[in-house]
Amino acid sequence: MQSERFFGGFMIIDNTSYRSQSFESRVCFLVMHYTVSNFQRSVAELTEPFSVSVQYVVPDPTDPSYVAAGFSGVRIFNLVDEQNRAYHAGVSSWRGRTNLNDTSIGIEIVNTAHDGEHGEIIFVPYNPEQIQAVIELAKDILQRYPTIVPINVVGHSDIAPLRKSDPGPLFPWYELYKAGIGTWYEEDTKARYLQQYALSGIDPRDVLKKLGKFGYDVSAATDADGTKALLRAFQMHYRPAKYDGVLDTETAAILAALVEKYC
Structure with missing residues (x-):
C-alpha cells in the first residue's frame, strides 16, 4: 500500500515507489x-x-x-x-x-x-x-x-x-x-595463549595493538597512567577479579582470545 503525503492538493513526497538499499541505522x-x-x-x-x-x-x-x-x-x-x-x-x-x-x-x-x-x-x-x-x-x-x-x-x-x-x-x-548480549572469550583459547606467553613473555606493544584492534582508543596510552587506565578498563570488563591496571599474562591471554574470536 502506497504512502503519500499531500499539501494543497499536490503530492510532495512519495516514499514507496523507490527505496534505497544503501543505508544503516543511526544506532550502532x-x-x-x-x-x-x-x-x-x-x-x-x-x-x-x-x-x-x-x-x-x-x-x-x-x-x-x-x-x-x-x-x-x-x-x-x-x-x-x-x-x-x-x-x-x-x-x-x-x-x-x-x-x-x-x-x-x-x-x-x-x-x-x-x-x-x-x-x-x-x-x-x-x-x-x-x-x-x-x-x-x-x-x-x-x-x-x-x-x-x-x-x-x-x-x-x-x-x-x-x-x-x-x-x-x-x-x-x-x-x-x-544471554546473548555482548562478548566473552573462550576458555580453551585463553589457556592456549597463557601457555604461549608463559614461554615467550608479553610484548606490551603487541598488547596495545590488540587493544586498539578490539576497539579501545589507545591514543591516550602515551604514559604509565594512561596505559594503566586503559588496562584497568579492560580488566573491569573481562577480568573483574583483579583490575589493578597492571599488565600480566592472564590479561594478555584474555585479550588475545577476544581478538581471535571477534576481530
Missing part, C-alpha cells in the same frame, strides 16, 4: 552505565534541562527512594526516545568512532557506587532482578537494531577509560554474554 552501540545515586537523585539529575540524559533507566527495586516514589518490582523508565540523541557518553571512542552520543543507546542502572576515604571507588553489587531487567531490555534493543553487533555492547569505562569506571567490576558481563 549499546552503552551500560551506573548512576552513582539512588533512584530519586538519579531521575532528578537525568531529567534536568541542559544536563546529562539517557534513553533508559533501570532501578533497584529495593531502593527506598524508588519504593517511596510509589513503585514496586522493576519498572524500566524510557527518558529519551531511541531515535533521539541523549547525552550519556560524553567524550568517547570505540572502534574508531567518536562522540558516541550520536550513534548509541544508553542504559543507566541505578547503583550507589561511591568514592571511599582514600579516593578509591567503593563498588556496590547490583540487584539480581535489576540485572534480569537489563538483560531483557538489552535483548529487545538488540533484536531491533542488528547494527549493534556483540563487540559494540560496551561499558562507559570501555569508551572513556581515562574518565569513567562504570558499570564497574561487579557488573555481570559474563551473565549478559550467556
Whole structure:
C-alpha cells in the first residue's frame, strides 16, 4: 500500500515507489552505565534541562527512594526516545568512532557506587532482578537494531577509560554474554595463549595493538597512567577479579582470545 503525503492538493513526497538499499541505522552501540545515586537523585539529575540524559533507566527495586516514589518490582523508565540523541557518553571512542552520543543507546542502572576515604571507588553489587531487567531490555534493543553487533555492547569505562569506571567490576558481563548480549572469550583459547606467553613473555606493544584492534582508543596510552587506565578498563570488563591496571599474562591471554574470536 502506497504512502503519500499531500499539501494543497499536490503530492510532495512519495516514499514507496523507490527505496534505497544503501543505508544503516543511526544506532550502532549499546552503552551500560551506573548512576552513582539512588533512584530519586538519579531521575532528578537525568531529567534536568541542559544536563546529562539517557534513553533508559533501570532501578533497584529495593531502593527506598524508588519504593517511596510509589513503585514496586522493576519498572524500566524510557527518558529519551531511541531515535533521539541523549547525552550519556560524553567524550568517547570505540572502534574508531567518536562522540558516541550520536550513534548509541544508553542504559543507566541505578547503583550507589561511591568514592571511599582514600579516593578509591567503593563498588556496590547490583540487584539480581535489576540485572534480569537489563538483560531483557538489552535483548529487545538488540533484536531491533542488528547494527549493534556483540563487540559494540560496551561499558562507559570501555569508551572513556581515562574518565569513567562504570558499570564497574561487579557488573555481570559474563551473565549478559550467556544471554546473548555482548562478548566473552573462550576458555580453551585463553589457556592456549597463557601457555604461549608463559614461554615467550608479553610484548606490551603487541598488547596495545590488540587493544586498539578490539576497539579501545589507545591514543591516550602515551604514559604509565594512561596505559594503566586503559588496562584497568579492560580488566573491569573481562577480568573483574583483579583490575589493578597492571599488565600480566592472564590479561594478555584474555585479550588475545577476544581478538581471535571477534576481530
